[in-house]
Amino acid sequence: MKLNFSEEFQMKRKVTDDTRTVFSGSDIKREVTEDETPVWKKPRTNRQDSSYETISTEVPFVTPLGAPLKYLNRNRFTSLWIALPRADQSRLLKFVLGDKPIEGLPGSFKVFLTDWLMSVQQKMMQMLENDDLRKTMKSVNVKCHESIKRSDERICTFLQKTLRTILETQKLFIFERELSWIIFIRRFAKNWKLKEEIDETVLTSVFAELSKKAKKEMSSFFTGSQEHKSKEAKVYYCHILRFVVKFTFNTLRHVFKFDSENSTFFYDGEFEEDATVYQRSQWGNVAEENEVKPCHLLPKEVVSRVPPPNFPSSLTGDDGAGTWRRLNSQFVSDESVPRKWIDAFKSQEARWEARYQELKAEIRELKEEKRRGLN
Known part of the structure; x- marks a missing residue:
């Protein structure tokens, strides 16, 4: 043989x-x-x-x-x-x-x-x-x-x-x-x-x-x-x-x-992902090397596109719950998804939140200017 x-x-x-x-x-x-x-x-x-x-x-x-x-x-x-x-x-x-x-x-x-x-x-x-x-x-x-x-x-x-x-x-x-x-x-x-x-x-x-x-x-x-x-x-x-x-x-x-x-x-003294703060706990499961393939890890409904932000119905600031951007729950709950992928989504979520707060501030300023004009 x-x-x-x-x-x-x-x-x-x-x-x-x-x-x-x-x-x-x-x-x-x-x-x-x-x-x-x-x-x-x-x-x-x-x-x-x-x-x-x-x-x-x-x-x-x-x-x-x-x-x-x-x-x-x-x-x-x-x-x-x-x-x-x-x-x-x-x-x-x-x-x-x-x-x-x-x-x-x-x-x-x-x-x-x-x-x-x-x-x-x-x-x-x-x-x-x-x-x-x-x-x-x-x-x-x-x-x-x-x-x-x-x-x-x-x-x-x-x-x-x-x-x-x-x-x-x-x-x-x-x-x-x-x-x-x-x-x-x-x-x-x-x-x-x-x-x-x-x-x-x-x-x-x-x-x-x-x-x-x-x-x-x-x-x-x-x-x-x-x-x-x-x-x-x-x-x-x-x-x-x-x-x-x-x-x-x-x-x-x-x-x-x-x-x-x-x-x-x-x-050069720079280790892989050395910039990441090392913590003993609060780290999710990470797939093994031969498992990290995007098309195998992502749910079918999110393979083709990033899940859109859940913007509130109004930008008045009254809808406090609407300021929270919910990530795709199925994606986050999947234990086989690498943690760094979830972190990337959360980073984007933070950018959405920052932009939303900017828009709210602009609306408040416009409303204030409008009130001053009426007076």
Whole structure:
């Protein structure tokens, strides 16, 4: 069975040997094993009646991550550094599982994953509040207004310090020392072609490198036969790793401006949406990166036009309730609509209100002049 690599990526792998490099803590090259095959298929045997065996539909597939370039460009999608700290705790699992159903998750694994994401969220909030990202940049000797090549070791050092602070935990087996997951991430950040799709095979290859103890502990969250438990553990492990890889690129994007033509990062001290006042609470839910598409988020009745202001029937000033501009209630109540979109509407609402007050003042002046003329 051919793995889901592009031809270009396969040719690159064959330059040194007809083998594939496994992204792990080791530089050892070895042949592809059965454990590294995509998680949703089982390779054919030589028996004539054999066929591809699919995993139960209860086990969600691992969504391909896509090309890293889209996670490095600012303002195209909502960054995890903006979305995750603002998210309600009830939505945290979606950052790892996406649109996959979570009802079927074993209770113990759901609690375990939720606790970890709450810890990640809390650490991110603390880093933002304490300006730790700038401090880390300074500690690795990155100067303001400096352009840095993607291969620069300072970028890897910055990632290592930041990711360890936020993601490291002794309870999450993806981060066991023998796996050297940081090295996996470093190679991804430095060497992966930015327009090259990241598929499931790359993620599952890391699972193959886990120790037997880690695999056993990971599969202990699930029920059924040992084979089924192992498959479920692999799938959810890859979901977590997918989140970690995306978080890595979003971290670079949050502090650097990326020049895709020269593959260089530019640091000017201005972080993404840095002008926004950071608050611990009163932030609405923000859709994840792959969900932020206007035509999918906006209700049908507001896709084609901005909802008009609700001007009062008269401009006499007697209708006090009429001064309030009501936003489209369906638009505002939709939890999947990014907060910045709602803020944009509210800004426009404020401009309408200011203009309305100006008109009221002009009318009062005209009435006053008219009364003076009559007298």
